[in-house]
């Protein structure tokens with residue numbers, strides 16, 4: 001049995017908007033295992049970001065339970081969640097959020113300086129294929145290169161978990177594929193459990209497992225016996 005990293009049971013998230021209640025999650029059960037790459041697929045508003053944010057300790061569920069490596073995130077206080085995010089989770093978002101006045105290397109060092117057992121910034125940049133751009137500033141990099149710096153920054157602390165919310169959402173398809181290759185390389189070489197949110201069904205081909213969200217629930221889980229390389233994905 002592979003190691004269990006996350007186990008969620010009956011997760012709900014309800015937003016109270018005055019008169020109206022929005023049920024973003026309506027009872028999600030899931031398991032994520034060590035080293036796997038999972039794609040979360042679903043229409044806009046289906047609850048993907050809400051689910052990822054709860055797994056990453058950026059948000060809390062209304063009810064239900066999330067266990068991370070045997071610890072109960074749903075009962076964790078703010079301080080414990082901050083510690084959890086800082087040491088265990090890397091995040092990649094649609095927009096790269098790099099610091100404009102710092103080089104690629106310095107952007108990664110912002111994280112390695114406060115991490116317990118980081119790799120060097122140069123090692124992280126090499127993993128995403130950017131060794132030759134370490135001294136460039138964000139404005140001197142393409143969108144795909146900036147996103148790869150953001151991935152290097154997210155993984156340099158060697159997190160157990162990498163959570164990516166629409167990492168290719170702002171990129172054209174060719175550039176997006178290079179970013180996905182970087183994610184797959186990191187997943188394979190570091191064994192980081194990786195969850196990637198996308199609207200794009202073609203991307204599901206690179207996953208070990210695909211979870212389909214609809215209307216706040218996981219409606220289907222598919223296993224890919226032979227995950228594709230992003231090089232072979234077209235959209």
Ligand SMILES: Nc1ncnc2c1ncn2[C@@H]1O[C@H](COP(=O)(O)OP(=O)(O)OP(=O)(O)O)[C@@H](O)[C@H]1O
Pocket residue numbers: 015017022023024042043044045046047048049050051199
């Ligand atoms: N802070 C919030 N306050 C109120 N409603 C929210 C909030 N965040 C999300 N929602 C609502 O919860 C539902 C799920 O949102 P979520 O962002 O998780 O969906 P998603 O699948 O990630 O969508 P998208 O693909 O468009 O990013 C949506 O109806 C959304 O409008």
